[in-house]
Amino acid sequence: MKIGVIGGGAVGLLFSTYLSLNHKVVLLTRTNTQATVINEKGIVLSNSHKDMKYVVTAYSDFDKLEKQDLIIIAVKQYDLASLLKHLLTLPTNTPLLFIQNGIGHIKLLETLPHETIFIGTVEHGVKKIGANHIHHTGIGITNVALFRGRKESLIDFPDSVSEAFPFCFYQNYRKILLDKLIANSVINPLTAIFKVKNGSLIENPHYYKVFESLHAELSSVFPEIDTKQSLEKIIHICHSTKENRSSMLSDMIAGRKTEIDAIVGAVLEHAEKKGMVLPITATIFEMIKGMEREYGFEDI
Template sequence: MKIAIIGAGSIGLLFAGYLGKKHAVTIIPRREEQCAQLEKEGISIVMEGNKCFKTIVKSNIGYESLNEQDLVIVAVKQYHLPNIKPILVDLKHTIPLLFLQNGMGHIEILKDLNSKTILVGTVEHGALKVNDYTVKHNGIGQTNIAMYKGESSIIDSLVSYNIASFPFCQQYNWEKMLVKKLMINAIINPLTAVLKIKNGQLITNSFYLSLLKEYFLELFSVFSFMDKQLVFEEILKICRNTSENKSSMLNDILHNRKTEIDAILGYILERAKSQKIQLPITKILFQMVKGMEGGSGE
């Protein structure tokens, strides 16, 4: 397949590095400097034990090649989506799109697109961008993909791409899939960012664990159609499996970058408002993270 990946952050690089071993991948970064580096160096994936492999990919700044692709993967952060929405609207409607954003704010944008086939995904891998062409794969998980609308043949192609360190798994209810990831992100990201701790400390410190449990019950009041025990156990499992990792939101705070707090907690607060549900812990965490990233909270 010919695959274009929009976005060259940690997730974009990770996907390009693995998918480029089998498919013809073009990665589209925002900066010309990164584009030149990717063209020159390719993508280096550093795995556990410092094992490393390199993948040669194409890279360009423009979007002219998108209409020649068999699949376009959108791996930019949620807050960059409005900037590329006009590009996606103008794509040939026959080209499938796969969105890999945290949160659920992007669902509103999907409604305005003309593409016949749209997929949404959640990424369970741990990935840390080292430089413009190197990403550390510091937690092997899987990519869950579900059909938002259209035909499923493209899912079959991805699922059949069988590599132990980078599996794809088809899910059949896109909303439950996204809500599960949303709840996980809503718990781990803001708490670790505010407390400035690694993921594992949320469950090894009894006071933090007590806070996590109370906060989880508050969030569950908004998503009561989910399996409470299943989601809670998944949160604990991820904290254990990524115990030495810093969450993406904590990394954003430490590097003075904008976070995805609006796409995660902002979305949940709006949803709770429509259901007339009060979320005091969520609101406090939202305001704290907004203040830490230099936002006014307005």
């Protein structure tokens, strides 16, 4: 397949490397500088065993994405609004796959004219080291479900990707989004506030009390969630990625705006519509927003 990937962040680079093994990949970056580096030096992927170089074609011009069999949008949710005018120029018969955290981007997807849209969540651990260098810190799964259109357009796709980069298809996109939303809403802000790696949330009994209370409150907003199963899954994530820094902690350390609005903010907005009050969640949200402001990287 001819696959376009929009976004030169950690996730966009990760998808570009693994998919380039069996597909023709074009990566769209924000800057021409990053595209030039990738074209000249390739993308370097490091794991616990070795460094590997992948040859990927990169551009910073949207016109290069016109003729693709699939386009994957791998930017953070807060960048989607600025991309909208460009997304509207893409052929409507080209399937799109959105892999953002949170649930806020559903409103934007509803406005797009494209015939087939997929939604995905990413369980891999990945850290961006440089413009063309990432560290794959944990192998996971990409969960995909159809938002609208024809699922047949990707029917053979899982069989054509690397075994180290599996895809799993689901019937219900809302379920995979909520599973990831709850996990992100617990792990990301708590690790950012406590300044710890994922494993500390379940290893430190004091942190775990907060972890458990926050999870219970978040889960109450979505009755379709199996609370016990959800808690067990998030504990498993913390255990299997215990040496990893969450994306929100990494953003804080690097002085970048976090995804707190897209993640915890989305839960609070949903709860407000249902007339629910979430004191723990609201406190966590204000703490992260306060930290963003204190460190000077809040959008004001």
